[in-house]
Amino acid sequence: MSSSVIKLENNSFSKFIPLLIGFMVFLSVLFISVAHIVDEIGSKWTDGINNSMTVQIIPDANLDSEQNDDIISRTITILNQHYGVQDVNLIPNDEVIEMLLPWFGGGLRNVEFPIPRIIDVKLIDDLQIDTVSLKAQLGQISDSIIVDDFSDWRDRVNSIVNTINGLVYTIVLLIIISCMIISVTLTRALMLMNVKTLNMLMLMGAMDSFIAKEFVSYALSVVIKSSLCGFFVALLSINSILYFNNFDFELHFYDWLLIFGVIPVVVILSFLVSIITVKLTLIKRFFNIEF
């Protein structure tokens, strides 16, 4: 890959550039992984509630228990008939009390209190249920029926996840732009360090494409090597962070493949800006061979 004609002088600048590119790639890999992990946490939070909703019926004190039971059974009937509903399950009173205990303290068992009845509704996967019509139908039975499809909760989680993702990808975009600027700087530095060689190439009648190939391939070899280093250091760091913090999820091979995508993006863009840099320099220098 590396050219036989071009040379990167061994000075602090030449050591700094690959380090910088490696660090940039390291950062973007880190950020993309963070976005990925946040996504995963978000879907873990919403997974449990995605295909379910609850219907709460608060017993009406003005009605006797038979009438209240009637409301419950009519509600169950409507739920069972509704499109998209898979399973309807009236949670026994005892269990509801269990669930409420932490909020109300131990006295609840002895107190005469209108315990709300809770119906757990399982929905068919991936079917969008028409909650508006369902709420209207149930409203006709009683005003005290509350349908909770967790959409508020889901919306909030989604908006947090989206905000974090937006931030992360903006940062990654900025990092990639910085990588481009570094690639331009690297290419220009290569041409300056090798100005004698450059003049000699032009004097000997090298076409622009030949010269571009020499410089661009050298710049690219630096970019590729340093970004691979950055990637592997990031891979190591993330895995050890996940490992030592006992997170119960991991990035799979496929996720790493996606994250690895940063490198081709950086390399291809560097390739383009490097070629443009060489061509622009050659336009200025082609008729100005200075020894």
Add this chain to the structure above:
Amino acid sequence: MTILEKSIIRFHNVKFGYGISNSILNNVNIDIKQGGFYFLTGKSGAGKTSLLKLMYIGNRITDGNLFMFDKDVDSYSRNEIALIRQNISVVFQDYKLLKHLNVFDNLALPLRIKGDSEETIVRKVTQIVKWVGLKQYIDSYPDILSGGQQQRLSIARSVITNPKIILADEPTGSVDEVSAKKIFSLFEQLHKRGTTIIMATHNENLVKSKNYPKLVIENNSVFLEK
């Protein structure tokens, strides 16, 4: 028309200067014949190096017309100019070898630019190092060679592509008498093979001892002395 009458480089009312106000050469009208051997003389700072630079199209002329290989240089595309440069070689007083490349790679560079195969390159390099007597140095770097050896290497580099024109800017200026004689004889051999040679030199004795035409730069203009 015999070969020596065909012009290969022709200056027509050429002006040249670095920058706008500065003028190095004025109203240059000269005609370089194909296959000729020319000395180029003039005081230090007269503009010899500058004139040679115009001949390898390393700078553009400020005014007038420069014809190379029968066409106005302005009418050539960039790639055509690159091809013209491939047919012109330059030998410098300070050799201008690439220090990070060994003898082989220095010699191979112009061939790589021309797109020769590695096999051809090896064959041509092997042949040329023998001609300039540097066979045993093929893997060495230029730094370890003596001045005369470096100049022979740079001449080898300039002839390896078999160019139509060789421009030499005081090629014997930095070497001793013996090396200078050797080097000059290389140029004469190339001239006999039909290469057009223009050699800038301060060496009056050399110019007098040979019967070649002389381009003289004086007061910003160039004239030919037979």
